[in-house]
Amino acid sequence: MVCRSASATGGFVDKNGVSCTNGGGTVVLESHNNVYGPGGQGVYQDPTYGPILYYHYVDKTIGYADGDKRFGWNTINFSSGWPVV
Known part of the structure; x- marks a missing residue:
């Protein structure tokens, strides 16, 4: 699972904009x-x-x-x- 942010300090979200700290994450390999x-x-x-x-x-x-x-x-x-x- 991956998330990304425009800042190294946060606001990390998945491909759908869901926060990684709120259940988000985009699958890379399964x-x-x-x-x-x-x-x-x-x-x-x-x-x-x-x-x-x-x-x-x-x-x-x-x-x-x-x-x-x-x-x-x-x-x-x-x-x-x-x-x-």
């Missing part, structure tokens, strides 16, 4: 298709691809055991002004 429970996200600035969102997840077609966890990454597009993967 479970979809075989990707279940993506978490542990971080951002890496790749010199070739630009910003990369990396995370771990469960592939529902493989299994849920600890040894079955996967590493995923997606480029982040900010053309709308919001992060989109």
Whole structure:
């Protein structure tokens, strides 16, 4: 979930203008298709691809055991002004 502000000191809102301190937040990445429970996200600035969102997840077609966890990454597009993967 992300929010943003024109000021570093606040007024953080989601894409719909809902305050982050009042239940707001815009989803960047969530479970979809075989990707279940993506978490542990971080951002890496790749010199070739630009910003990369990396995370771990469960592939529902493989299994849920600890040894079955996967590493995923997606480029982040900010053309709308919001992060989109």
